[in-house]
Amino acid sequence: MESGRTEIEKVWIVDANVVTALGKDLKGTWEGVVNGVSAIREISRFPVEGYYARMAACIEGLGTSQGRSMITALLGSLFANMRPVPPDAALITATTKMGIDNLEKLQQKRPAHAPDILLSCLPEMVSQKLGLQTTGINISASCASSTIAIARGAGLIASGRAETVLVCCADVVTEFTFSGFSALKVVSAFPCRPFDRFRSGLSLGDGAAALLLMSEERARKEARPCVAVVCGWGASNDAFHITSPAPDGSGLVSAIGQALSRSGLNESAISAVSAHGTGTVYNDLMELTAFRRVFGGRRIPIYSAKGNIGHTTGAAGGIEVALAARALAERTVPPTAGFNAPEEGAQGCVSASAVPLEGDCCLTTNSGFGGINAAIVLERGGDA
Amino acid sequence: MIAAITGIGWVSTESMGSGRHHQILQSKDGKLPTLTSRMVFGEVSPHFGRLDAYSKLGLAAVTFALKDARQDQWDEKRPAGIIVSSIYGCLATDMEYFEGVIANGGSLASPNLFACTLPNIFLGEAAIRFGLTGPGFTVNEREPAGTEGLGLALCGMFLDENPMMIVGTSDPGCPALFPYHVEMTIGALFLVLEKHPIDESLSYGGLDMTREGEVLFNGVQIQSLASLFQRCLPRCVR
Incomplete structure (x- = not known):
């Protein structure tokens, strides 16, 4: 091999x-x-x-x-x-x-x-x-x-x-x-x-x-349906702190970069982000910083399902990938429950209402204790 | 060949250290040594003292393996990951933590102890200490062979995800009072795998993987991390 x-x-x-x-x-x-x-x-x-x-x-x-x-x-x-x-x-x-x-x-x-x-x-x-x-x-x-x-x-x-x-x-x-x-x-x-x-x-x-x-x-x-295509994936460690994320989002940026590279896509192909979005002060700030570094000034739709279903810890990534595949299929970016007054950097990206998902690819990310970050790039299934 | 083994580090009931510099332990009580930061890093580290036994064990073996591969010194962070296989992991810490919850009420639970109830936490400690920005995760399999983690590491290296991976097993064993015992050898063993070793003379041999997922060391199939270690031993010196 x-x-x-x-x-x-x-x-x-x-x-x-x-x-x-x-x-x-x-x-x-x-x-x-x-x-x-x-x-x-x-x-x-x-x-x-x-x-x-x-x-x-x-x-x-x-x-x-x-x-x-x-x-x-x-x-x-x-x-x-x-x-x-x-x-x-x-x-x-x-x-x-x-x-x-x-x-x-x-x-x-x-x-x-x-x-x-x-x-x-x-x-x-x-x-x-x-x-x-x-x-x-x-x-x-x-x-x-x-x-x-x-x-x-x-x-x-x-x-x-x-x-x-x-x-x-x-x-x-x-x-x-x-x-x-x-x-x-x-x-x-x-x-x-x-x-x-x-x-x-x-x-x-x-x-x-x-x-x-x-x-x-x-x-x-096997004539199986294509729910979605896993185009890219990446994982990294902040090497910064055990329970606090790196404030500059460098670990998450690295994981997203790997996922995009594996998919052969650049960031402009991503139409929505399923964020980890825990609702903790430091995680959400870190993510907004990381997304700004990846997507620049583009107001990309970002959502978190944790206001709906809570933080399911080890199951969060799997559930969120399944939901993101559904979002692609329905061409809909779900709202972020509990979101009302935007944190700086969230304006125009995170929404309390569902919005159309215009494009074929979505990014999902998760981060956790121990400094770990992971990212997946999904492409709409069906006609893949 | 996907990767070369350039470093080996371990802590067992009989010996500890690295492939090129290890010591036989005098203790004959069948217990793992009580690790101190001076034994592991050669210096005092108060932070090490605050870790739980499972984290100390794993971090010590990772440190010895990186020293063996001459990768313990660094100027810039590097994209190396760590995979550890474990059966019991931090279960003893889980039990200690929840005893505190029962005794003191949940509102007085220890945040420091809780942070150690995730088995991947010491991988984060190692990442901080050695500037390792690759993925770190725990693998749990029914048999304590450690080859599944090795296979995942090689698969990732084959896909050019990381040029260096540290792979191993770490298990302090079944906690006292826990009623379910799995037959296993306690201790920790880690290998440093490098896709492009800077110094070929550090290599213990090459690892490859068949399409069926069998791991080969110098062309010979290996069944467990322990058997791989045995094959490397002739090149280890004391």
Whole structure:
């Protein structure tokens, strides 16, 4: 296998689904997002009396049985509306904390299935559920976990190492994560307001996504629809600070640059940006700086779905890629829920209303603790 | 050949250091050494002392590997990434953190400890210390072989994504009181892979990958990172 940029396979997304607090599938979630609906409510899953903030986007009735993690219930909904996954698909999952709800139970002396706590349990669960030949792997890179999982899946196909890869991601709201983000003072007391001047932090959310990637050749052979094309991907580290993003956005600019280079496109081909847009002061400022460095003075439409579905941590990238593919298909840039008074640099880019998406390509980005950044360039499917 | 191995670093229950400069540990209790910044960097670093055991273990082995490859000194940041495979990762830190939540109420949870409950955090520490701007992420697989991470690194290098990658495994083992045990060797082992080594004499050998995803070292298929290490050992000196 010789190194180089020749022999690169085109990567299609041939099927996608999500489960969020806004909808039990991609259709329901998209409709909520495009209509500006927020699923962020007061938390009833665990006691929040001791916290300064009490809101998150939790899926109602996400139950557990026989000591299993809430992730098992989430996966059950996720695969209900997908076409069969080929048994020979490679499998890459993404999660930050997997069944951490079960660690909470164990430490509170309640019965719980301990293996669910290990991150490697997610690919095992998915593989068994779908009858795949592989046991798969999990990737964990904080809030960019699933973006990197998609990038690595696309890389496997592009390099000819796999014909089809299932990327599956999931994370749930637990007291463990909520208390931690609260301790860091980055949780908003009200539903998060990405890119708004009066934003004060993030809102967590439950979520899962599954995206079936396939080489163009295999997809055509199987008569699979092209939901979108993964044209480019990139990832970088700020090498700046563990929990704060580089203020100059240099890491994110680098990841976007790699994704554009891989896609063979320049920035003028990008018609919309699905931003990480957590609603924290520093993340949103960093992103606006990075987008200004990439797109110059162009007023490109930018949106964040986190005001609708909350920050789904390790699942955020996967859900947002699925939504961005839908945005391309519907030729609509969704509004940013919670956005009202523009942060400097957001004027004319971020909107509280849906706007037409004029063009064929979209950029999605995520950044996370540890200084990680990741970017994906998507092209509209259908007639690709 | 996709990449050459130019550096090896490890911390085990028996020895620690790098391929070209390592020491046998005197301890025979089967435990990993208690790492200090002086042992790892040769200087005092208060920041190192604040890291959890999993982060210290991984950062130490990454540091030893970079020293071995003569890549520990830098003037400008470089696009090198890190991939670490782990089974238990920072689970012991997770347990310690949540004990604090239970004991003190969530409003008094430790933000510093929470930051260490993500298994990729020490990769960020290594990125800051050594100016590494490539991607850093954790791979979790059922078997603790470490070859999946190696395969992903080689795949990315094949696609010209990064000219240098640091790949390895790091696992402090099953935490006390955790009821699910996976058979494994505790410790950390990292390799520095370079697409275009500046000094060919530093190479332990070449890595390649078949279209089926098998990893080859000097043309021979390898089954685990540990077996790859064994093949490199004849070139290691003490």
